Amino acid sequence: MLRRRARRVQQDDDPLDAAQERRVRAVLALGGVPQADLPDGVQQVRLRLLEREAKGYEAPRDVSAWAAVVASNLAMDWHRAKKRQERLGERLASLRQHEHPSGEDTSVLSLAVAQGLDELPDQQRQVLVLRFFADLPVRSIAQELGVPEGTVKSRLHTAVRALRARLHEDEVV
Secondary structure, three states: OHHHHHHHHHHHOOOOOHHHHHHHHHHHHHOOOOHHHHHHHHHHHHHHHHHHHHOOOOOOOOHHHHHHHHHHHHHHHHHHHOOHHHHHHHHHHHHHHHOOOOOHHHHHHHHHHHHHHHHOOHHHHHHHHHHHHOOOOHHHHHHHHOOOHHHHHHHHHHHHHHHHHHHHHOOOO
């Protein structure tokens, strides 16, 4: 009986709700973390939030934005530790298994976007993923990364331009 009660308390005390967990998973996946490692990444975000609380720090104003930035940083760390080409193959294989087939054009576009993201510098990829895939506003990204809004806008502009050029170069769009 005590174990059941303890489990219930642990589940109720989860620092991430379901929507925040989905966003964290998406940011990790788009940052290049393989499907098999996503649960570990989500747990790392939870752990960092709990550690922050245990140290007596004030809770983040926007837990969802904070969690997305932490997930993005974890993805960058993972990215630096592994060979980029191996991860690209694993990610594309897992996406094909989980998505509905939608034609050759979509597959070509997905592959081109994934390769384009891989070629971006870490900081540009990070703001691009946070802005367009995690759907965070520029202000939140700037606050969470500790950089001016203009820096975020500049990185976004440069990243989008480079990704667009890559897609045109590959004759995808």
